Amino acid sequence: MVQLSNIHKSFGALHILKGVNLNVGKGEVVVILGPSGSGKTTLLRTINFLENADEGSVTVNGFTVKCHHPHKRDVLTLRRKTAMVFQNYNLFQNKTVLENVMEALVTVKKMKREEAEARSRDVLEKVGLKEKADFYPTQISGGQQQRAGIARALILNPDVILFDEPTSALDPELVGEVLATIKAVASTGITMIVVTHEISFAREVASRVVFMDGGNIIEEGGTEEILTNPREERTKQFLKRIT
Ligand code: ADP
Numbered sequence: 036m037v038q039l040s041n042i043h044k045s046f047g048a049l050h051i052l053k054g055v056n057l058n059v060g061k062g063e064v065v066v067i068l069g070p071s072g073s074g075k076t077t078l079l080r081t082i083n084f085l086e087n088a089d090e091g092s093v094t095v096n097g098f099t100v101k102c103h104h105p106h107k108r109d110v111l112t113l114r115r116k117t118a119m120v121f122q123n124y125n126l127f128q129n130k131t132v133l134e135n136v137m138e139a140l141v142t143v144k145k146m147k148r149e150e151a152e153a154r155s156r157d158v159l160e161k162v163g164l165k166e167k168a169d170f171y172p173t174q175i176s177g178g179q180q181q182r183a184g185i186a187r188a189l190i191l192n193p194d195v196i197l198f199d200e201p202t203s204a205l206d207p208e209l210v211g212e213v214l215a216t217i218k219a220v221a222s223t224g225i226t227m228i229v230v231t232h233e234i235s236f237a238r239e240v241a242s243r244v245v246f247m248d249g250g251n252i253i254e255e256g257g258t259e260e261i262l263t264n265p266r267e268e269r270t271k272q273f274l275k276r277i278t
Pocket of ligand 1: 070
């Protein structure tokens with residue numbers, strides 16, 4: 036479903052991603068772990084061209100875009116196959132939860148408001164936010180805001196959802212409800228790539244774990260294999276530090 040080939044990315048003189056290759060199959064939930072600064076978020080953002088990699092190519096559901104000088108139209112086509120859930124929710128503050136979720140249906144899909152609203156209310160129910168549809172982001176908790184972010188990602192039926200540290204801005208007592216929502220979404224069989232530090236979540240939900248360090252994938256494999264029995268010294272040290 037997602038194929039990254041030889042992804043390189045520099046910021047100025049800093050070579051951040053150093054030829055990353057990654058394949059994610061349909062329905063897989065891949066968790067990307069690694070120390071801060073190892074390039075996890077940058078890698079995730081190259082998938083939908085929020086960061087344009089310098090070299091390599093990205094394929095989503097059979098559609099390939101070369102990263103060097105891509106056509107704008109191709110980037111849009113690829114981007115519409117993906118959705119992203121951000122660390123800081125990225126909700127429109129001046130729109131209600133319902134309006135946030137409807138937005139893309141009305142503007143991108145040109146759907147009639149009544150149909151868009153009905154579909155949005157359905158998705159809000161799935162993430163447990165039916166009662167909060169008419170609230171503004173500032174009127175609900177961080178956990179509820181992030182669940183609205185997840186509803187907004189789901190509404191366009193993407194081929195893959197990218198989660199960028201979805202719980203790291205939350206107060207600890209709100210992390211559980213968001214992880215439970217992500218877990219429920221995973222159980223529907225949608226392909227997901229998740230950057231997170233939540234090892235216990237990875238253990239419960241991931242079909243595969245990828246460990247990154249210094250702009251490269253150091254090792255990847257089955258969840259238990261990587262979390263319990265990593266081969267690489269750097270993975271062992273990282274897991275020791277965070278568990
Ligand atoms: P991680 O998600 O693993 O913590 P990031 O992908 O966020 O790592 O960042 C990797 C490196 O790239 C860091 O050194 C960070 O400072 C740098 N970086 C990320 N985005 C930018 C940017 N827009 N401009 C310059 N440097 C950046």
